Amino acid sequence: MSNMIINVKVTDLKPGQVIGETIFDKHGRPLLCKGVKLTPSHITRLLARDYIEYVKIEIPYEEASKGIIKPAESIKNIPPIVHQKLGQFFKKARHIDRLEEKAVEELADDIHPLIETIFSSEPSILDNLQLLSGHDDHTHEHSWTVMLISLSTLRAAEILGIYRPTEEDKNSLAMGAVLHDIGKTKIPLKVLNKPGKLSPEEWQLMQQHVTFGYQMVKDTPNLMPLSKAVVAHHHRFLDGSGYSAQGVQDLESIPNHVRIVTIADIYDAIVSERPYHVAALPYHALKILYQGADKRFDKRFIDALSHAVAPFPMGCFLLYKDGILAQVEEIPKKEKDNPVVRIIGTFTEKYTHLLGKTFSFQNPPMGLPTEDTLLLGSYSPMGLADKTKGALSLGKVRKDLLGTEEPSNLYVLRSFDDILHKAFSFLFASKEKEEQPAKS
Ligand SMILES: [Fe+2]
Numbered sequence: 001m002s003n004m005i006i007n008v009k010v011t012d013l014k015p016g017q018v019i020g021e022t023i024f025d026k027h028g029r030p031l032l033c034k035g036v037k038l039t040p041s042h043i044t045r046l047l048a049r050d051y052i053e054y055v056k057i058e059i060p061y062e063e064a065s066k067g068i069i070k071p072a073e074s075i076k077n078i079p080p081i082v083h084q085k086l087g088q089f090f091k092k093a094r095h096i097d098r099l100e101e102k103a104v105e106e107l108a109d110d111i112h113p114l115i116e117t118i119f120s121s122e123p124s125i126l127d128n129l130q131l132l133s134g135h136d137d138h139t140h141e142h143s144w145t146v147m148l149i150s151l152s153t154l155r156a157a158e159i160l161g162i163y164r165p166t167e168e169d170k171n172s173l174a175m176g177a178v179l180h181d182i183g184k185t186k187i188p189l190k191v192l193n194k195p196g197k198l199s200p201e202e203w204q205l206m207q208q209h210v211t212f213g214y215q216m217v218k219d220t221p222n223l224m225p226l227s228k229a230v231v232a233h234h235h236r237f238l239d240g241s242g243y244s245a246q247g248v249q250d251l252e253s254i255p256n257h258v259r260i261v262t263i264a265d266i267y268d269a270i271v272s273e274r275p276y277h278v279a280a281l282p283y284h285a286l287k288i289l290y291q292g293a294d295k296r297f298d299k300r301f302i303d304a305l306s307h308a309v310a311p312f313p314m315g316c317f318l319l320y321k322d323g324i325l326a327q328v329e330e331i332p333k334k335e336k337d338n339p340v341v342r343i344i345g346t347f348t349e350k351y352t353h354l355l356g357k358t359f360s361f362q363n364p365p366m367g368l369p370t371e372d373t374l375l376l377g378s379y380s381p382m383g384l385a386d387k388t389k390g391a392l393s394l395g396k397v398r399k400d401l402l403g404t405e406e407p408s409n410l411y412v413l414r415s416f417d418d419i420l421h422k423a424f425s426f427l428f429a430s431k432e433k434e435e436q437p438a439k440s
């Protein structure tokens, strides 16, 4: 089977892994070439370079199905150096009260080539940006991703004839998006990174990030008013709900820039892995956004975003109603919304005849699961099992989710045997526990 490229954090590298794309140093000199098999000393050398965070590794397709799928970032030609500089920018932002003109200039210079890249080509499909999130320094990763999503949405809007952006639009959107949560640098880290639910007081403090942010940017003369509006209003929705910065003038209508960043912001939150929630597939994130279309969100820009993203990442795992487990096996080039799916497992014997069958997601033949029966999706079997656990704890009906009240077995394709049984062992573990006292 063919190989695929995944992003692996430098700290997670293992000897024997094969480099999928040549790694360059700060000065553009190749450090390790594509195809090289990693040795322990390679890894030590990579770890010593703190500007290298992720490395592209080539793995056989079957490996990806074992739950380590972390697909590669898909906008090509974006130099990692911009991403790294942004990290330094956010670190510094913790110690300033007002954004200096020079910082804006530098940021704009760094971002400019990125705008060129996104607007000079066919829209790149943003299939896997969620990987960059879930990092310790969340604000920096999130800001970077929201900027890429916002720009790609604007580019798609242009291509679809929804909106014709000027150069100034592109620049002010990019700056607004990258700075939208700058006020979070003023929120104490223990609140910002709290894994559980926030208390009402903490939540109130968190909401103030728009006010803190607006205070930081409002007097910066070379930052465009639309970028400032994004900072102040990105939590204000079309129907007037939500919140804006205190002390900022009310809006007559919400500018397009703000509408785009609001959508990109929420999209990123849904598809990102966070300590308190498992990443959702872009397919489900778009569904959630569409539920608020033209109430909270501008539908035109959800349409544009859905044009720019791949709803199903290659290799992701799905749970259909009645406990049918499937994996996305192929994404046709011209039909990114209609992947080829293979049935890999079931909790009931009555569907075992479906095991191994492939079908196209939107037009399944009779007897195979239809799109409206798709319940959950995740990047790995573990993620899918976590989501199933979550749905059960929220009171979802066991029979709907698993096809049976009490699953006694999980029937799976051989290649998924270990990983699926391990992931879903929680369903069977409780039963064994109950049985144990009876035996003794
Ligand atoms: Fe925000």
Ligand SMILES: [Fe+2]
Pocket (backbone or CB within 6 Å): 142, 146, 180, 181, 265
């Ligand atoms: Fe945000």
